[in-house]
Amino acid sequence: MNIMFFLFSLASTLFRTPISTLSRSCLSSQHYFRLFSMAAKNPHHHLEENGGATTVMAADILNRHNSSSCKKRKLFDIDVRSEFSHHDPAVARINNGSFGSCPSSVIEAQQRYQLRFLEQPDDFYFNHLKPSILRSREAIKTLINADHVDEISIVDNATTAAAIVLQQVKWSFFESKFNPGDTAVMLHYAYGAVKKSVEAYVTRAGGQVIEVKMPFPVASNHEIITAFRNALEVGKSNNRKVRLAIIDHITSMPSVVIPVKELVKMCREEGVDRIFVDAAHAIGSIRVDVKEIGADFYTSNLHKWLFCPPSIAFLHCRTPELSNLHHPVVSHEYGNGLAIESSWIGTRDYSAQLVVPEALEFVNRFEGGIDGIMKWNHQKVIEMADMLAKSWGTNLGTPPDMCSSMAMVGLPACLEIMSDSDGLKLRSHLREFFKVEVPIYYRQPKVGEVNPVTGYARISHQIYNIVDDYYRLRDAINNLVNSGFTCKVFHD
Amino acid sequence: MGEIRSQGDDSNHIHLAKKPKLSSFITQSQIQQEFAHHQPGVSRLNNGSFGSCPGSIIAAQKRWQLKFLQQPDDFFFNQLPTQILRSRTLIKEIINADDVSEVSIVDNATTAAAIVLQHVGWAFAEGRFNKGDAVVMLHCAFQAVKKSIEAYVTRAGGSVIVVHLPFPIHSNEEIISEFRKGLARGKANGRKVRLAIIDHITSMPSLIIPVRELVKICREEGVSQVFVDAAHAVGSVSVDVKDIGADFYVSNLHKWLFCPPSVALLYCRKSSLSSDLHHPVVSHEYGNGLAIESAWIGTRDYSSQLLVPEVIDFINRFEGGIEGIRNRNHEAVVEMAEMLAKAWGTSLGSPPEMCPSMAMVGLPSSLGVLSDDDASRLRNHLRDQFKVEVPIHYQPLKDTEVGSREEGDATNKIKSEAKFEEYD
Numbered sequence: 001m002n003i004m005f006f007l008f009s010l011a012s013t014l015f016r017t018p019i020s021t022l023s024r025s026c027l028s029s030q031h032y033f034r035l036f037s038m039a040a041k042n043p044h045h046h047l048e049e050n051g052g053a054t055t056v057m058a059a060d061i062l063n064r065h066n067s068s069s070c071k072k073r074k075l076f077d078i079d080v081r082s083e084f085s086h087h088d089p090a091v092a093r094i095n096n097g098s099f100g101s102c103p104s105s106v107i108e109a110q111q112r113y114q115l116r117f118l119e120q121p122d123d124f125y126f127n128h129l130k131p132s133i134l135r136s137r138e139a140i141k142t143l144i145n146a147d148h149v150d151e152i153s154i155v156d157n158a159t160t161a162a163a164i165v166l167q168q169v170k171w172s173f174f175e176s177k178f179n180p181g182d183t184a185v186m187l188h189y190a191y192g193a194v195k196k197s198v199e200a201y202v203t204r205a206g207g208q209v210i211e212v213k214m215p216f217p218v219a220s221n222h223e224i225i226t227a228f229r230n231a232l233e234v235g236k237s238n239n240r241k242v243r244l245a246i247i248d249h250i251t252s253m254p255s256v257v258i259p260v261k262e263l264v265k266m267c268r269e270e271g272v273d274r275i276f277v278d279a280a281h282a283i284g285s286i287r288v289d290v291k292e293i294g295a296d297f298y299t300s301n302l303h304k305w306l307f308c309p310p311s312i313a314f315l316h317c318r319t320p321e322l323s324n325l326h327h328p329v330v331s332h333e334y335g336n337g338l339a340i341e342s343s344w345i346g347t348r349d350y351s352a353q354l355v356v357p358e359a360l361e362f363v364n365r366f367e368g369g370i371d372g373i374m375k376w377n378h379q380k381v382i383e384m385a386d387m388l389a390k391s392w393g394t395n396l397g398t399p400p401d402m403c404s405s406m407a408m409v410g411l412p413a414c415l416e417i418m419s420d421s422d423g424l425k426l427r428s429h430l431r432e433f434f435k436v437e438v439p440i441y442y443r444q445p446k447v448g449e450v451n452p453v454t455g456y457a458r459i460s461h462q463i464y465n466i467v468d469d470y471y472r473l474r475d476a477i478n479n480l481v482n483s484g485f486t487c488k489v490f491h492d
Numbered sequence: 493m494g495e496i497r498s499q500g501d502d503s504n505h506i507h508l509a510k511k512p513k514l515s516s517f518i519t520q521s522q523i524q525q526e527f528a529h530h531q532p533g534v535s536r537l538n539n540g541s542f543g544s545c546p547g548s549i550i551a552a553q554k555r556w557q558l559k560f561l562q563q564p565d566d567f568f569f570n571q572l573p574t575q576i577l578r579s580r581t582l583i584k585e586i587i588n589a590d591d592v593s594e595v596s597i598v599d600n601a602t603t604a605a606a607i608v609l610q611h612v613g614w615a616f617a618e619g620r621f622n623k624g625d626a627v628v629m630l631h632c633a634f635q636a637v638k639k640s641i642e643a644y645v646t647r648a649g650g651s652v653i654v655v656h657l658p659f660p661i662h663s664n665e666e667i668i669s670e671f672r673k674g675l676a677r678g679k680a681n682g683r684k685v686r687l688a689i690i691d692h693i694t695s696m697p698s699l700i701i702p703v704r705e706l707v708k709i710c711r712e713e714g715v716s717q718v719f720v721d722a723a724h725a726v727g728s729v730s731v732d733v734k735d736i737g738a739d740f741y742v743s744n745l746h747k748w749l750f751c752p753p754s755v756a757l758l759y760c761r762k763s764s765l766s767s768d769l770h771h772p773v774v775s776h777e778y779g780n781g782l783a784i785e786s787a788w789i790g791t792r793d794y795s796s797q798l799l800v801p802e803v804i805d806f807i808n809r810f811e812g813g814i815e816g817i818r819n820r821n822h823e824a825v826v827e828m829a830e831m832l833a834k835a836w837g838t839s840l841g842s843p844p845e846m847c848p849s850m851a852m853v854g855l856p857s858s859l860g861v862l863s864d865d866d867a868s869r870l871r872n873h874l875r876d877q878f879k880v881e882v883p884i885h886y887q888p889l890k891d892t893e894v895g896s897r898e899e900g901d902a903t904n905k906i907k908s909e910a911k912f913e914e915y916d
Contacts, residue, residue: 086558086561086562087561087562087563088562088563088566091563093563095565098564098565098568098791099560099564099565099568099791100564100791101561102561107561115529117542117753118529118530118544118545118550118752119529119530119531120530120531120534120536120881121541121542121543122538122541122542122875122881123531123875123881125541125542126872126875156773156789156790156792157790157791157792158790159773159774159775159789159790159791160773160789160790162774163772163773163774166774167772171647174617174648192776193774193775193776193790196774196775196776196778196779197774197775197778199774199778200770200774200778201774204614205617301791303791309793310560310791310792310793311790311791311792311793326643328606328610328772328773329599329602329603329606329772330602330605330606330609330636330639330640330642330643330644331602331636331639331640332635332636332639334639334640334642334643335639345599345602345603346599346600346601346602346603346636346754347541347542347543347600347602347744347746347753347754348599348600348753348754349752349753349754349793349796352793428569431565431566437563437565437566
């Protein structure tokens, strides 16, 4: 890496500006002062990865650019490094999808709420909790283009939202609104916890479950739409009714953006009773417009991609007054509507649910706000995925337009990932020996496939990621390949 | 048994307590320091509703929260399950359960009630219970539990028998007698009583219920299962689940055992039926037993569930450990209750031996508290105008006597003593 690239990457990291953009554009003198004073004011600002960066060096870079003609460029008004300084600096953190991430300014806001409860819990309960939850719900309503705040309930996570929707299905079977054998349709790639919830509430109550077999790798929405249509047919066969369709907006493993709008439309045409979109990953990584999508129920976690602390999700309900949904933890507010029921489910720490406005404030400090962040993350994750696939001689599991802020990158076949267990053990191995955190997906090969790619790394990109994270993953895998490593060692 | 031993007892590998040297007991000023985050200027006499948590436990909790934020995957795979098991094992000792598999950790007693009642609901829906079979509960059961019964039992076809307890009350015999009558009503017309829900310490009005005796009666009368809602119990009364003998026993640990909000234990006595309990938020561990299911219900902050070891350390800084704290709280609250009753010309709602760390003190009838609403408003008034936090109970009696619930705890004891000193 020559000195110019070093300086560019230094500046790039310092100012969170893509390298390509920095080299093309330059900074006005006004922005220079603002940035210089920011760096000077913030004694905690430091760079770990290249070491020894100083503000003087940064000023040199800026000077160099000031002299050439340039267009004005608005920069990030955020010190990303210090906002995520609590992340373990030794770890290449490429798994934002599983547990999300939260900047320190939002954590601090959360801690202020926690303290207020501890100071005088009765006062907090009677005078502050409900208005604060309402504030969060209003913010979410605007974010997802819902009509009315009554449609928005805040719950712990998508897992809880699924239990709420599915428990209602259970009651419908018990109260004979549904007939035994009526069906629920869900994707084969539905999240494991949701599948268990379907077993616990639908199968146990007498419903039957049809899984949509989707191909992976997948090349286009068409494949998904066709597979879904077939499953609906099966669900309706033998005089059964499809009572519920559960559609992921972004599947977890393997991660694919699903054409939910089209599938919801199909469900309506085919007379499906209710449609539940499990969009755990969606908010903060792709555009969410619940009116446009048109489902009956839509849930997404805000702690994954929208910078909220663990944990908080919303459950949007298109017709709250008709749905008869209840929170399974029944408390004083039972019968007052799901949103109100969910706002008090016994004494607990609700602080994560109260900082949505602060999270949005954080997001809006970025150029383009959440849209800017989503675009940036998507662009970077594709770029990094392509880099990895090229290095490993593999491919992406989906075309870029079916990726969100995550991408599935084929792992070299010679690693011989032969089972879910191998995938999990390889992931642990990468964590322990290379300090790289990335989930590994095992894909069962089709009969007759030669030298199949059976493993995929689900890489993510969030604003705290740096290129080096992905180089470390690249090198770790290449290291394993070059040393003749295979997952057979896990079978001993 | 059933409490953290204050003598050194190494009968198991978990060091619950070693009697500390006299000089290393926590001091008054250290206690004040531990609760320095409590809003100054507020007379905090309502520990029962939301509990309290010392600064050192909060600091320990922040350390766990940070561990998750630093590397959540590593925390999830390598640390969380071990730490939850560690908490569960210590809880098992605290309550004298036989096996750690009987101990699940959930958010709060409200969640535990939903778990037990959902299990009852399934039994009605799947025909194991007949429509009309009864669930028996106390009239003063916590309102959230009553709603849960409506949501899961009534809706599934069960009937509900409500046992009214007199208040003010004078002895356990009054409770036992009413309970027997309630059971008899439940069994009328050939119905079976499928579940009895018995509070160990009622919330409003607050009394200690003779649960051991009531459970025995339930067994004699053929009640299928007994659920003790002991939300307030751990840390305020002695708890021995084997001795009590219920099928299900729940207690919050954030009320009287210094845990942060929120954490509760749900004890399920081993039996063929206990495998049918499920956490309503179903996740990956569904079918692996309630304790394991409850240890992962999706991404959330589990830190408050991981602090039982630190809490035991905190408690053991007090002379006599948890038993010492309980006794002193009880003595102080009764002393303060009698002081108030004397000043107001009223009396306590129950004899001292039926008070835990809370006591019901009659308010002067001239205040004219004539409804639940009045009680609420008076409580708000005391908070807003006098910075006194205390719940007020409205008891519709013939002489319209009302009560206020007041508690003692280690810090209040100090505060009250300080106030007395000021007047000396």
